[in-house]
Amino acid sequence: NAGVTQTPKFQVLKTGQSMTLQCAQDMNHNSMYWYRQDPGMGLRLIYYSASEGTTDKGEVPNGYNVSRLNKREFSLRLESAAPSQTSVYFCASIRTPGSIDGYTFGSGTRLTVV
Amino acid sequence: GQQLNQSPQSMFIQEGEDVSMNCTSSSIFNTWLWYKQEPGEGPVLLIALYKAGELTSNGRLTAQFGITRKDSFLNISASIPSDVGIYFCAGLNYGGSQGNLIFGKGTKLSVKP
Numbered sequence: 001n002a003g004v005t006q007t008p009k010f011q012v013l014k015t016g017q018s019m020t021l022q023c024a025q026d027m028n029h030n031s032m033y034w035y036r037q038d039p040g041m042g043l044r045l046i047y048y049s050a051s052e053g054t055t056d057k058g059e060v061p062n063g064y065n066v067s068r069l070n071k072r073e074f075s076l077r078l079e080s081a082a083p084s085q086t087s088v089y090f091c092a093s094i095r096t097p098g099s100i101d102g103y104t105f106g107s108g109t110r111l112t113v114v
Numbered sequence: 115g116q117q118l119n120q121s122p123q124s125m126f127i128q129e130g131e132d133v134s135m136n137c138t139s140s141s142i143f144n145t146w147l148w149y150k151q152e153p154g155e156g157p158v159l160l161i162a163l164y165k166a167g168e169l170t171s172n173g174r175l176t177a178q179f180g181i182t183r184k185d186s187f188l189n190i191s192a193s194i195p196s197d198v199g200i201y202f203c204a205g206l207n208y209g210g211s212q213g214n215l216i217f218g219k220g221t222k223l224s225v226k227p
Contacts, residue, residue, distance in 0.1 A: 040219060042118075058214065103147075103159065107154065
């Protein structure tokens with residue numbers, strides 16, 4: 001099925017470990033986004049890529065890096081995980097910002113840092 | 115930064131009842147979106163509103179884009195158990211290369227059969 005695929009679905013890290021969250025979309029969308037969701041906080045933007053080859057910081061970028069590997073893939077990296085990064089991470093994509101078909105979200109990666 | 119105030123935070127209703135939730139902002143948005151999130155899944159778009167004053171329906175769901183462009187509401191009529199989930203409003207201003215969504219904190223809906 002067409003959509004946004006995130007891997008892994010679940011992950012437990014020890015403080016200080018690194019990992020990369022993967023996201024891929026097969027809808028030929030130009031823009032991709034990484035959000036984190038915490039209880040009572042809604043979704044907050046970490047980084048986004050308006051088009052292939054560009055990335056920009058969102059509201060809460062500290063502790064994260066991203067790579068827009070190609071038009072399909074946008075990865076999120078935690079270099080040194082901290083307990084404050086325990087969250088559910090969502091990747092989203094859209095054809096172009098403001099497209100009438102809206103944003104499509106992946107099903108999320110649930111990350112626990114101990 | 116821009117903030118959205120979404121209310122209520124949670125609702126416990128009986129099957130068949132109507133539901134109303136709303137979002138307000140201190141600044142204007144070009145677009146209002148309403149999403150539903152079910153456990154273990156990402157948000158799914160329910161309704162998108164692009165014009166101040168616009169009233170749009172999607173089945174039992176009706177949403178309106180406030181005339182001031184600073185608010186929106188979502189109504190669900192004759193609720194059913196599968197309406198359970200968290201509903202998020204989101205505002206969007208797009209220009210240049212951004213187009214980033216600002217989300218409300220969600221309304222958790224529980225429906226008692």
